[in-house]
Amino acid sequence: MAQRYKTFIASACFLAMSGCTIIPGGHFEGLKQGEQTENLEKELAKVNIQLIDSALISQQKDLNKKTAAEIGASNSSKNIAGLDLSNYEYKLGVGDVLTIGVWDHPELTIPAAVQRTAEFDGFRVQADGTITYAYAPKVPAAGKTVAEVREELVKRLSRVIEDPQIDVKVVGFRSQKAYVTGEVKKPGVYPVTETPLTLIDALNQAGGLNERADWKTVTFTRGNETEVIRLDDFYSKGDISQNRLLQHGDIVHVTRNDQRNVYVLGDVKRAGTVEVNRYGLNLAEALSEVGGIDERSADANGIFVLRKRDLEKDGVIADVYQLHAKNVAALVLAEQFELDPQDIVYVTSAPLARWNKVISLLLPALTTVDRLQDIDNQ
Structure with missing residues (x-):
């Protein structure tokens, strides 16, 4: 079936090159007619064509399950149970402000004032990384934990106070x-x-x-x-x-999310872009967003999805998926077929002849869009 579609598509490319443009602005300058036809014949040979059926949907679901399982296995192998924050300790830095209190020694504790904050009255870590307290000048603080600073203050104040009970808190995180x-x-x-x-x-x-x-x-x-x-x-x-x-x-x-869009073209009520949000986007939703297909002219068997592939990596320029939407079961398939950002959805008025002309324009369009995005990212 795929080979038959490719044969039809290749033969129709010559008609497409005759200047009968399907999409406004679809003509690409810079290529001569013979050169364009020859290049497109080579590109069409690198297109995968598949029907959107229950087997494809099942394949999609299996791939998603496999990805989820690989993530779980990766987390398990790395023994990841979330970030281990049990041993987290804040390290002081220049600009941080501390309050220091010594129990039973009010003369060493700055009294609280109504008009001043604890941060205003506190001890700021100076540019040299130290703080200065009574009987304890130049105490190293930068890069230390609160517990380490408290330990150093206890050591120094023990020279003048018996068994000092010291409370140290950070009241200004500024570093x-x-x-x-x-x-x-x-x-x-x-x-x-x-x-x-x-x-x-x-x-x-x-x-x-x-x-x-x-x-x-x-x-x-x-x-x-x-x-x-x-x-x-x-x-x-x-x-x-x-x-x-x-x-x-x-x-x-x-x-x-400028590049997280799907393009819906052809015989639909309102051709345009549809955003892929965090919950994803399926084919039925995309068609619904543009008002559905035009029942007067569209062929329900001519709903195609064009998805770009990495030619250098996969040897394939694009995947083309076709939905036969003339039966009720197809609506279920459309609801289950997940779209990727930058997919092109095209609805034809004739399943093959019209699509053959359009694909010859859409394939080089993929490359053109990529080049424009590369320029924007530079």
């Missing part, structure tokens, strides 16, 4: 910050404190993602290294390995 930018409701700077701050925590503090956020490509930058966090895998598949414990200077950036 360490993480940044949340991009498509969140409250982008900004968030302090790293004695309470562990994870990537998910930071996004929640930023009010969560807004409507234009891309759930799949959240970037996490630490120093000179940047990695992509698949936030959708965290929420939908329980992939806890996507979470991170934030440190000073970390940047979490949520990109826009």
Whole structure:
């Protein structure tokens, strides 16, 4: 069946090259007629064509289950049960402010004032990384935990006070910050404190993602290294390995979902783009978003999905899926067929002849769109 479709498509390419453009603006400049026809014949030989049927849907589901199982196995092999925060201890830095109190020695404790805050009256970690307290000058604090600073103060004050009971608290976290930018409701700077701050925590503090956020490509930058966090895998598949414990200077950036669209063209009520949200998008939803197919002219057996592939990696330029939608069962298949971002859905008025002309325009369009996106990203 696939070979038969390819034969029809290849033969129809010559008609498509005659200047009968199906999509407005679909003509591509810069190629001569003979050169364009020859190139398209070669490209069409690298197209996979499949029917959207129960077997394909089952294959999709099995692939999703396999991916989820691989994530679970990966987490298990790494002994990942979530971020281990049980041993987390905040390390002081320059600019942090401490309050220090000594029990039974009020002369060593700054009294609270109505007009002043504890941070105002506290002891700030100086540029040299130290704090100075009564009988304890130049106590190293930067890079130390509160417990370590308390231990050092007890050691020094023991010279003048018998068995000093000292209380040390951080009242101003000023030395360490993480940044949340991009498509969140409250982008900004968030302090790293004695309470562990994870990537998910930071996004929640930023009010969560807004409507234009891309759930799949959240970037996490630490120093000179940047990695992509698949936030959708965290929420939908329980992939806890996507979470991170934030440190000073970390940047979490949520990109826009400009490229997370599906294009619906052809004999539909309102041709255009449909957004793929965090919950995904199936073929039935995409057609519904554009008002459905035009029943006066569209052929229900001519619903196609064009999906780009990596030619260098797979040896295939695109996958083409066809839905025979003239029976009720097809509606169930359309509801179960998940679309990927940048898919092109095309509804023909004649299942083969019209599609043969259109595919000759859509195939080079995939390359053109990629080039434009590459230019935008530079």
